[in-house]
Amino acid sequence: MVRMVRTRLPLVVRRALAEPLLLAAAFGSILLATTAISALLLHAGSATQAGVRRALDTAPLAATATVVTSSVTAGDFAETDRAVRAGIAHAHREVPVRVAVRVESASYALKGQDLGGQPVLTRFATYEGLDGRTDLVSGRRPAEAKTKTATVEAALSEPAARAMGVSTGDEFTVVGRLDGEPARVRVTGVFRLRDPDDPRWKGEDLLRNGTQTGDFTSRGPLVVPAGTFLGRFATGLSARWLAEPDLHRLSPDRLRPFSASVAGASAAVRAGCPRCAVTETLSGTLLRLDRGALVARSTMLVPVLQLLVLGAYALALTARLLAEHRRMETALLRSRGGGSPRLAAMAAGEALLIALPCAPAAPFLAPVLLRLVSAFPWIEATGVEPPRTPDGATFAVAAAVALACAAMLAAPPLLAARRTYVEEQAARGRADRPGLLQRAGADVALLVLAALAVWRLRAQDASETARLGGELGLDPLVGAGPALALLCGGMAALRLVPAVARIAERATRRRPGFGPALAARQVSRRPARYSGPALLLTMAMAIGVLSLTTAATWRGAQEDRARHLAGAGLRVPALPGDDARTFTTLPGVADAVPAHRATVVADGADATLIAADAAHLGRVLLLRPDLSELSPATLASRLAGSASAGRPLPVVVTPGLSDAVRITAGTATIPITVVGVVAAMPGTPEGTPALLADLAALRAAGAKGAKGAQWPVTEWWLAADGHDTTRAAAARAAVLAASGRGRGEVVDVAALTAGFRDDPTAAGLQGALLLGFAAALAFAVLGFLVNAAVAARERRGEFAVLGALGVSFRQTFGLLAAEQSFVIGLSLAGGVALAVAVSAAVVPPMVTAGHATGGGLPVLLHVPWPQVAALAAAVLAVLLVIVAGLARSLHRREPAAALRAGEAS
Secondary structure: HHHHHOOOOOHHHHHOOOHHHHHHHHHHHHHHHHHHHHHHHHHHHHHHHHHHHHHHOOOOHHOOEEEEEEEHHHHHHHHHHHHHHHHHHHHOOOOOOOEEEEEEEEEEEEEEEEEOEEEEEEEEEEOOOOOOHEEEEEEOOOOOOOOOOOOOOEEEHHHHHHHHHOHHHHHEEEOOOOOOOEEEEEEEEEEEEEOOOHHHHHHHHHHHHOEEEEEOOOEOOOOOHHHHHHHHHHOOOOEEEEEEEOOOOOOHHHHHHHHHHOOOHHHHHHHHHOEEEEEHHHHHHHHHHHHHHHHHHHHHHHHHHHHHHHHHHHHHHHHHHHHHHHHHHHHHHHOOOHHHHHHHHHHHHHHHHHHOOOHHHHHHHHHHHHHHHHOOOHHHHOOOOOOOOOHHHHHHHHHHHHHHHHHHHHHHHHHHHOOOOHHHHHOOOOOOOOOOOHHHHHHHHHHHHHOOOOOOOHOOOOEEEEOOOEEEOHHHHHHHHHHHHHHHHHHHHOOOOOOOOHHHHHHOOOOHHHHHHHHHHHHHHOOHHHHHHHHHHHHHHHHHHHHHHHHHHHHHHHHHHHHHHHHOOOEOOOOOOOHHHHHOOOOOOOEEEEEEEEEEEEEOEEEEEEEHHHHHHHHHHHOHHHHHOOHHHHHHHHHHHHOOOOOOOOEOOHHHHHHOEEEOOOOOOEEEEEEEEOOOOOOOOOOOOOOEEHHHHHHHHHHHHHHOOOOOOOOOEEHHHOOOOOHHHHHHHHHHHHOOOOHHHHHEEEHHHHHHHHHHHHHHHHHHHHHHHHHHHHHHHHHHHHHHHHHHHHHHHHHHHHOOOOOOOHHHHHHHHHHHHHHHHHHHHHHHHHHHHHHHHHHHHHHHHHHHOOOOOOOOOOOOHHHHHHHHHHHHHHHHHHHHHHHHHHOOOOHHHHHHHHHHO
């Protein structure tokens, strides 16, 4: 019955069912390729969108807000306010934006209060929306003044009330510095900012701290209702509008168009308010995000390109085996009148029969594969949600990959159809020759192309982007650099197979034991049979090691960024009364170093000055060894050892300040001498010009350079036992919150590291590498299994003779193991060596481009050798199991039946 049904099937289907092993391998390769590539592209899209979404949601206000400042009067404030709001709304177009204004008066002197012979000043101010961001400590909110001569009701912040020595219900008199007019003020309430670290209060030091010290000491401000302010304090007013866009609904594809719109905010505002000054940062932020998203997508496409190359070769290897197995059949069909169109139709129909079912199946398998990958903890922690259902683009990609695979599967039979039966018989008696590509030197051309791609990758700052038609776009050559380098190295390794086989043949020729000698002879006689699997395994192993190395290098770069930005295990702001014992009693803290941070002028530009206790600095400073020729302890000793009265201040600087001879801080000019240079200064953002000095030496030099200059401790740098800063950070944050300071001022290296690692873009690359790595190993195992099975089937007569002669299973396994050792040994060793060489060339610039920032720390290559060894051992074990299974299958065959089958053929 089965035979009758089979005879009624079309010729293409019957022909396909005659080779179940090879066609099943081809189907598996195509399904794996379409599924993995669809999953990788879905993952790249979802991770990039999640990264952009998170960046927009967590972007600091300083990077998204638009600030407008202007001098106003009570008469023109309403008109100016309308013009500013209209201009901001026009620039933000479809994105909702919230605008809040703060208006501040000129200075008033607090009557009866002097400090060092100078009056203590204050200012009146009104803040839109302040009530919703503060809590009353006592009293009530001030009410509008009914007349211009009535006592002004005002509210004070808790620090201001403490500094002024007043409380709810107190009254005092202030006198205008410009008009000399007095005003009676009653304090109706004292409030506390809910979040003093809120970026909205940046530049509002008087509101946050209650006191501001400069040429004069100011306290306050006196917060009054808007009506009272505009009615009573109309002289010397300054207004500040803060525009906060709501970016939650902004889609990633709208980043660049919206950036162009926001960039016109200044022109839109100044059209209605010519004297207004506009500071806009959102357009630059959106452009950086758009560029970062492009770089992230292109970086995550690197595993896709590697997988495309590997999948194409695996399918080509299977197609070649199928064509070789059918070449006599094809020649017979041709000798019996089968023309090229007929043979081409049969080959194309068979290829489509295998490939087309993969196109609709892969898009539904890809989300399942992504959910498996997302179960890994470091990817799950980012919150990237894999898509539940495929979209139209996924089906299009799967269809394109399936059609490409069908074309590759049909190509070898079409080429083989050109030979006649006689030519095929003659070809069977000839030894394998090097392929046409190698004979033509295509591997040399590929080497040049790969070298060019790697050179461009290392030479560009944003290596995966290029200008295409005036817009940022992908550079296909640069993005394909790692894949081209792997393919080039793998093809070069093919040259070793015949040479190693000949050496092994000569070495085993005169030694006892037939297994190694026969295996060496077999490989030497037919090197092309083993070169294909060798290249496949070499590239798969190289992709696996490259994936592990890239992931390890990315994690190392994130850790380095966190350590550099923190500068120490824990960095906390100083409070009055703090000393070293305050911090060494915190859980896990081993050492504490006081430090002063300030912005100074060096070589005509702003730079960050960090002055710390050099006696203990070497114990807490997190300085990566490659950033300085000297250790932290040596640098600290130079800072402290050179300090003495009358000598320049010894400093350690970043490279751009190595020629500086003095710094200016406020009115103090301090001569300096450079005793060390570091590539980047710990405790500062990457690329920031900075200086490091001893705090005691700075105080001595500052006192001499400017009488009365003070350098208070502004922060403490802490070192923790075992680098566990969690408990100490929580304890210090609680103290800061109780004192009215924000928790956000604590810089914890562990929290920074977790934040960098949980970034969706970082996890997106690691997820893509994991997918590519798993698919590469699957391709390698599948290709090795099919090639070994076909080779063993073709040689079953040979093994039948050996069985008839009494060869044992152990000897059969030894023979197969010796043959395959050429493939396995060369592939594992060559794959690891190739991956390390390619990683050294492409991984650091690829990870640097993935950060999408300039001026960062140099990325160091991390090769996880334990994981590489475990990978090699696992691959070796799987391949040996396959060889053992084939040996057992061949040994169990009846020799007589196998020999009779050979006679019948």
